[in-house]
Amino acid sequence: NAGVTQTPKFQVLKTGQSMTLQCAQDMNHNSMYWYRQDPGMGLRLIYYSASEGTTDKGEVPNGYNVSRLNKREFSLRLESAAPSQTSVYFCASTGSKGGEVEAFFGQGTRLTVV
Amino acid sequence: SQQGEEDPQALSIQEGENATMNCSYKTSINNLQWYRQNSGRGLVHLILIRSNEREKHSGRLRVTLDTSKKSSSLLITASRAADTASYFCATPEGGFKTIFGAGTRLFVKA
Numbered sequence: 190n191a192g193v194t195q196t197p198k199f200q201v202l203k204t205g206q207s208m209t210l211q212c213a214q215d216m217n218h219n220s221m222y223w224y225r226q227d228p229g230m231g232l233r234l235i236y237y238s239a240s241e242g243t244t245d246k247g248e249v250p251n252g253y254n255v256s257r258l259n260k261r262e263f264s265l266r267l268e269s270a271a272p273s274q275t276s277v278y279f280c281a282s283t284g285s286k287g288g289e290v291e292a293f294f295g296q297g298t299r300l301t302v303v
Numbered sequence: 304s305q306q307g308e309e310d311p312q313a314l315s316i317q318e319g320e321n322a323t324m325n326c327s328y329k330t331s332i333n334n335l336q337w338y339r340q341n342s343g344r345g346l347v348h349l350i351l352i353r354s355n356e357r358e359k360h361s362g363r364l365r366v367t368l369d370t371s372k373k374s375s376s377l378l379i380t381a382s383r384a385a386d387t388a389s390y391f392c393a394t395p396e397g398g399f400k401t402i403f404g405a406g407t408r409l410f411v412k413a
Contacts, residue, residue: 193345222401229312231391231405232346279345283401291336292393292401294345 191215195280195295202270202302210265210298212280218293220283221263222247223255225276226297232279238263270302309392309407317412322379324407326392327372333395335368335375340389340406349377349390384413 193214202208214221219240224232224247234247238257252274254266263282267274280295310325328335334353338346352359352368352375359366365378379386389406396402 224403229405232403234402281346281401290334290395290401291348291351292338292346293348296345297343299343 193295199299207268213262214282218282218284222281223265224279272302275302309404313408315410322382324377326375328394336393337377338391382411384411387411
């Protein structure tokens with residue numbers, strides 16, 4: 190059971206570079222999410238996808254784009270990285286368990302923008 | 304703004320002691336969940352309590368929910384060094400989005 194898989198685990202970018210964070214889940218979940226976590230703060234929602242073919246902005250979407258490629262995959266793209274985007278990024282998916290929604294998380298991507 | 308806010312922000316206890324963390328939230332909820340995050344790792348689901356439940360147990364974990372005060376507490380009994388982690392409460396928003404608080408960092412000294 191792989192669950193939620195994120196790649197890469199670590200990345201260093203120069204200001205202005207672009208990159209795509211990949212996320213895949215094998216639990217047949219409809220909803221997927223991208224969060225960022227900064228030191229001393231909780232997870233903040235960047236974008237989410239309620240179902241295949243739909244994406245919506247979360248709390249902090251500026252500077253990011255997403256693609257729900259299919260039901261399994263949800264990617265996060267930084268078009269022009271900025272130092273303020275240095276953070277740990279988590280992908281998550283949600284599914285029902287016993288009638289309630291439970292979130293499953295990837296291991297995170299530690300991104301440094303210099 | 305954060306839906307869930309944990310208190311305290313950090314907690315340091317001796318192994319064997321109990322650890323209590325609190326969470327407050329703002330809007331009506333169907334359920335509240337607690338997650339654990341070990342350093343540098345993703346979050347792991349611990350326990351879910353429904354809005355019509357007042358208390359729930361899972362091993363050494365005890366969660367309470369007071370919907371009138373919009374608050375929840377997580378109690379870890381007989382703590383172990385391996386319980387050292389950050390603990391987050393999370394509440395659903397808009398039907399399926401999950402909003403997380405800033406977390407409580409628990410340090411259990413051996």
